[in-house]
Amino acid sequence: xxxxxIRLHGVTKRFGDHTAVRDLDLEIPEGTICGLLGPxxxxxxxxxRMILGIYGPDRGTVELFGGSPDHRRRRRVGYLPEERxxxxxxxLLDHLVFIGEIRGMRPREGRRRGMAWLERLGLSEWADRRVxxxxxGMQQKAHFIATVLHEPDLLILDEPFSxxxxxxxxxxxxxxxxxxxxxxxxxxSTHLMDQAERLCRRVCLISCAEKVLDGDLREIRxxxxxxxxxxxxxxxxxxxxxxxxxxxxxxxxxxxxTLAPGIDPQRILARAVEAGVEMRRFERVEPRLHEIFVxxxxxxxxx
Amino acid sequence: xxxxxxxIVKREYLQRVRSRWFVIATIAGPILFGGIAxxxxxxxxxxxxxxxxxxDRTGELAGAMAPALTxxxxxxxxxxxxxxxxxxxxxxxDEEVFGVLVLDSATLRRGAARLVVGSAISPMREVxxxxxxxxxxxxxxxxxxxxxxxxxxxxxxxEVDRLDRGTEVESADFALAYFGAFLLYITLLFYAVAVxxxxxxxxxxxxxxxxxxxxxxIELMLGKIVGVGAVGLTxxxxxxxxxxxxxxxxxxxxxxxxxxxxxxxxxxxxxxGVGHLALFLAFFLGGYFLYSGLYAAVGAxxxxxxxxxxxxxxxxxxxxxxxxxxxxxxxxxxxxLSLWTSQVxxxxxxxxxxxxxSGAASPLxxxxxxxxxxxxxxxxxxxxxxxxxxxxxxxxxxxxxxxVWRWVRxx
Numbered sequence: 001x002x003x004x005x006i007r008l009h010g011v012t013k014r015f016g017d018h019t020a021v022r023d024l025d026l027e028i029p030e031g032t033i034c035g036l037l038g039p040x041x042x043x044x045x046x047x048x049r050m051i052l053g054i055y056g057p058d059r060g061t062v063e064l065f066g067g068s069p070d071h072r073r074r075r076r077v078g079y080l081p082e083e084r085x086x087x088x089x090x091x092l093l094d095h096l097v098f099i100g101e102i103r104g105m106r107p108r109e110g111r112r113r114g115m116a117w118l119e120r121l122g123l124s125e126w127a128d129r130r131v132x133x134x135x136x137g138m139q140q141k142a143h144f145i146a147t148v149l150h151e152p153d154l155l156i157l158d159e160p161f162s163x164x165x166x167x168x169x170x171x172x173x174x175x176x177x178x179x180x181x182x183x184x185x186x187x188x189s190t191h192l193m194d195q196a197e198r199l200c201r202r203v204c205l206i207s208c209a210e211k212v213l214d215g216d217l218r219e220i221r222x223x224x225x226x227x228x229x230x231x232x233x234x235x236x237x238x239x240x241x242x243x244x245x246x247x248x249x250x251x252x253x254x255x256x257x258t259l260a261p262g263i264d265p266q267r268i269l270a271r272a273v274e275a276g277v278e279m280r281r282f283e284r285v286e287p288r289l290h291e292i293f294v295x296x297x298x299x300x301x302x303x
Numbered sequence: 304x305x306x307x308x309x310x311i312v313k314r315e316y317l318q319r320v321r322s323r324w325f326v327i328a329t330i331a332g333p334i335l336f337g338g339i340a341x342x343x344x345x346x347x348x349x350x351x352x353x354x355x356x357x358x359d360r361t362g363e364l365a366g367a368m369a370p371a372l373t374x375x376x377x378x379x380x381x382x383x384x385x386x387x388x389x390x391x392x393x394x395x396x397d398e399e400v401f402g403v404l405v406l407d408s409a410t411l412r413r414g415a416a417r418l419v420v421g422s423a424i425s426p427m428r429e430v431x432x433x434x435x436x437x438x439x440x441x442x443x444x445x446x447x448x449x450x451x452x453x454x455x456x457x458x459x460x461x462e463v464d465r466l467d468r469g470t471e472v473e474s475a476d477f478a479l480a481y482f483g484a485f486l487l488y489i490t491l492l493f494y495a496v497a498v499x500x501x502x503x504x505x506x507x508x509x510x511x512x513x514x515x516x517x518x519x520x521i522e523l524m525l526g527k528i529v530g531v532g533a534v535g536l537t538x539x540x541x542x543x544x545x546x547x548x549x550x551x552x553x554x555x556x557x558x559x560x561x562x563x564x565x566x567x568x569x570x571x572x573x574x575x576g577v578g579h580l581a582l583f584l585a586f587f588l589g590g591y592f593l594y595s596g597l598y599a600a601v602g603a604x605x606x607x608x609x610x611x612x613x614x615x616x617x618x619x620x621x622x623x624x625x626x627x628x629x630x631x632x633x634x635x636x637x638x639x640l641s642l643w644t645s646q647v648x649x650x651x652x653x654x655x656x657x658x659x660x661s662g663a664a665s666p667l668x669x670x671x672x673x674x675x676x677x678x679x680x681x682x683x684x685x686x687x688x689x690x691x692x693x694x695x696x697x698x699x700x701x702x703x704x705x706x707v708w709r710w711v712r713x714x
Contacts, residue, residue: 054696071517079516081509081513084513085505085513087318089322101306102514104306
């Protein structure tokens with residue numbers, strides 16, 4: 001078994017009086033896709049910067065590919081920061097070649113691969129145009145190319161798909177999955193919970209500088225499952241007002257029920273039969289990542 | 304690592320050298336510089352004709368003046384001593400001759416002569432003619448006193464005997480000292496500011512975070528400074544070569560075609576020798592590394608051009624001081640003030656160069672100042688590198704001096 005791609009142990013980082021990250025443990029095995037989730041200002045970017053050795057931690061240890069994040073190991077990382085930019089007056093392909101070069105690629109190789117990626121993402125006509133002439137969406141794609149050009153073993157993507165239309169989002173998502181299938185480890189932070197749910201095998205949720213959840217997404221969802229039900233029925237909803245139902249909220253054409261502790265869903269089905277409503281749909285729902293996020297992030301804030 | 308730094312140097316260099324602005328600045332620089340010195344002379348007056356009619360009523364003055372008049376470009380036409388001035392007025396009107404110079408007993412007595420011309424003549428020509436007339440009168444009156452006395456009119460010869468350095472003949476190095484020091488000042492400021500702008504551009508465009516995820520900040524800073532400095536050397540190299548070509552080939556042709564522009568020949572003396580070029584190079588590099596480190600730190604501390612303008616004020620003062628006291632230092636290169644100010648590392652690039660070219664600084668002094676610049680550069684790079692490292696990732700409000708100091712300490 002290889003060393004994990006990323007391992008943080010007891011990591012704390014302070015800026016003046018502000019603690020950006022507190023006592024964080026995080027382990028991301030090779031080959032996985034992990035979502036780093038958390039509200040704005042929760043410490044995601046600081047965590048990423050420590051993984052990349054841009055900052056050193058005040059306490060704790062950071063390991064990248066089983067060692068300190070020196071520049072040799074950092075070369076194996078493709079980093080797409082949230083605050084990203086390009087040299088505006090450079091030609092697009094020149095810019096890509098330059099980014100490849102500072103990560104150890106030969107210019108000729110960078111040019112060849114850069115051109116191949118530009119073609120794949122439909123930007124080949126823009127290769128010799130200045131970066132500033134590109135639209136925002138094109139620049140986003142160009143950033144993505146710069147990140148993957150040197151075939152990194154670890155991709156760290158901070159809000160990678162913001163500003164992209166759904167078609168290009170799907171395109172980049174499929175490329176991320178493809179790179180993962182070829183062995184790349186992927187850590188990405190996002191505010192789009194749907195996307196995280198679609199892509200991630202693992203998630204780590206940070207709130208107020210501390211980790212509140214970490215692990216396999218399926219296991220987390222199972223652990224977070226409170227036996228909620230999704231019902232669609234014809235008839236009066238008065239029967240829902242029973243102590244056995246903790247909350248009932250409208251959800252689309254039906255209802256979302258959270259049950260009081262210890263109540264078997266079968267009891268609810270029996271109640272419906274008693275009330276004489278016509279049941280169209282009756283299903284257990286696992287909590288959505290969105291809900292889990294809101295639940296825990298809020299807890300974090302009030303602490 | 305070397306490849307990454309190499310890529311940064313290459314990018315900085317090519318992006319700049321290929322830019323339109325580099326071409327414009329390289330061409331416009333000397334034109335502006337030279338133009339200020341040369342254009343007024345060239346444009347002053349091109350005479351419609353170079354024929355000068357001389358009516359010499361004394362019969363002895365014209366002979367003494369003719370060679371000098373020919374020397375400043377006139378074709379002298381001596382006419383009869385009793386010729387009528389009115390006969391030539393029409394020719395002056397028709398611009399067939401430039402003018403008529405009338406010499407008489409008053410000229411011999413007190414150097415007063417009369418010049419009839421079609422329109423205004425330049426002050427420079429007037430001065431030249433007045434000198435020739437005056438000296439011609441004196442020469443005529445002293446003719447019997449012997450040739451030695453006449454030699455005095457040539458202005459004499461001064462042999463300077465310096466006790467600290469032995470005998471040497473005063474040369475035209477002052478022009479070179481002034482010109483070179485000024486050029487140093489301009490280029491140092493220009494390229495140090497270019498480094499600052501480059502840092503700022505990476506910061507404001509947010510490309511910085513991508514770069515330093517693969518490259519250490521100090522490597523980025525170093526690569527940037529070397530790349531921009533190489534652009535400076537390229538530009539100076541182009542200027543140096545064109546100056547030499549101009550002075551060795553262009554100037555002789557110009558003065559041959561337009562003898563009255565002979566004064567431009569003086570510019571030939573501004574052409575530096577190898578030693579002077581080496582001095583210039585040494586002080587340019589020293590000053591550039593010193594100041595670019597400071598300016599890189601300023602760029603890293605700030606978030607916009609306006610902020611940078613304000614934050615660089617202390618540095619501008621550091622650079623302007625030597626420019627202000629430069630004339631004094633060139634006039635009195637051995638004064639106590641010159642001695643000490645030229646050893647201050649921040650002033651030395653401009654002032655020590657000027658003193659060295661003026662011949663006032665000993666090799667030891669020059670070496671000491673270069674060592675001083677070098678040591679200060681190391682200190683600046685250390686402090687600047689720390690400020691740079693923290694500053695490039697800082698956004699938001701401009702840090703206070705206390706915060707910057709904390710960056711340096713914690714770095």
